[in-house]
Amino acid sequence: MHDFRTFAPCTLLAPVPAVMVSCACPKLDARPNIITIAWAGTVNSDPPMVSISVRRNRYSHAMIRESGEFVVNLVDEARCKAVDFCGVRSGKDVDKWAHCGLTPMPALGLDNAPAIAECPAYLACKVRQVLELGSHDMFVGEVVGVQVRGDLFDADGSLHLERAGLVAYNHGVYQRTADVLGFFGYSVARPEVLARRMKQYQG
Numbered sequence: 001m002h003d004f005r006t007f008a009p010c011t012l013l014a015p016v017p018a019v020m021v022s023c024a025c026p027k028l029d030a031r032p033n034i035i036t037i038a039w040a041g042t043v044n045s046d047p048p049m050v051s052i053s054v055r056r057n058r059y060s061h062a063m064i065r066e067s068g069e070f071v072v073n074l075v076d077e078a079r080c081k082a083v084d085f086c087g088v089r090s091g092k093d094v095d096k097w098a099h100c101g102l103t104p105m106p107a108l109g110l111d112n113a114p115a116i117a118e119c120p121a122y123l124a125c126k127v128r129q130v131l132e133l134g135s136h137d138m139f140v141g142e143v144v145g146v147q148v149r150g151d152l153f154d155a156d157g158s159l160h161l162e163r164a165g166l167v168a169y170n171h172g173v174y175q176r177t178a179d180v181l182g183f184f185g186y187s188v189a190r191p192e193v194l195a196r197r198m199k200q201y202q203g
């Protein structure tokens with residue numbers, strides 16, 4: 001038996017994705033912004049829906065609430081410093097796009113919120129529900145547009161997101177997700193399938 005220690009009840013779910021959420025709201029006359037979010041999740045597949053939980057005091061909160069839109073940008077290692085910066089400085093005080101050298105581009109299916117052109121993939125979302133949970137409001141967004149960088153596809157059209165070098169957030173630290181340990185169903189795959197697929201992931 002391990003020596004387990006008791007923790008006060010808390011959100012020790014880990015690892016979670018660290019994503020950059022971009023938003024804009026011309027009605028509020030606020031500059032388009034980027035907020036780092038670790039409390040993000042997949043919550044439904046049909047229709048495709050994701051959630052982000054945002055504290056009410058964030059500059060981004062009113063923009064997302066008012067515009068009803070946000071973009072979840074997946075983050076690679078080259079963007080890791082930008083992820084941190086967008087999570088420790090407020091758009092109230094600084095233009096995070098300019099500071100981090102990030103470029104807004106139109107997001108499929110949205111009128112206001114831009115996607116981040118430097119990120120490997122994005123999910124454009126329309127807010128369908130807002131759940132006031134306590135410290136955070138959870139925006140449940142329907143994914144209305146998705147784009148993924150072209151070099152992450154093989155010639156046969158299959159997507160290899162594992163090659164994007166995405167970043168995970170693990171109880172206060174950013175970590176690489178680069179190494180593939182297995183694939184969906186690998187524990188029961190036939191030996192020849194296992195060997196072929198794993199060879200593919202090991203480059």
Ligand SMILES: Cc1cc2nc3c(=O)[nH]c(=O)nc-3n(C[C@H](O)[C@H](O)[C@H](O)COP(=O)(O)O)c2cc1C
Pocket residue numbers: 018033034035036037038039040053054055057058059060061083084086087088089090091092136169
């Ligand atoms: C790794 C990381 C994860 C974060 N996750 C969240 C989150 O899920 N929800 C949230 O409200 N704030 C989160 N924050 C804090 C906000 O990103 C931070 O307060 C930011 O400065 C708010 O930006 P804004 O005022 O421009 O909206 C996180 C920060 C970091 C560094």
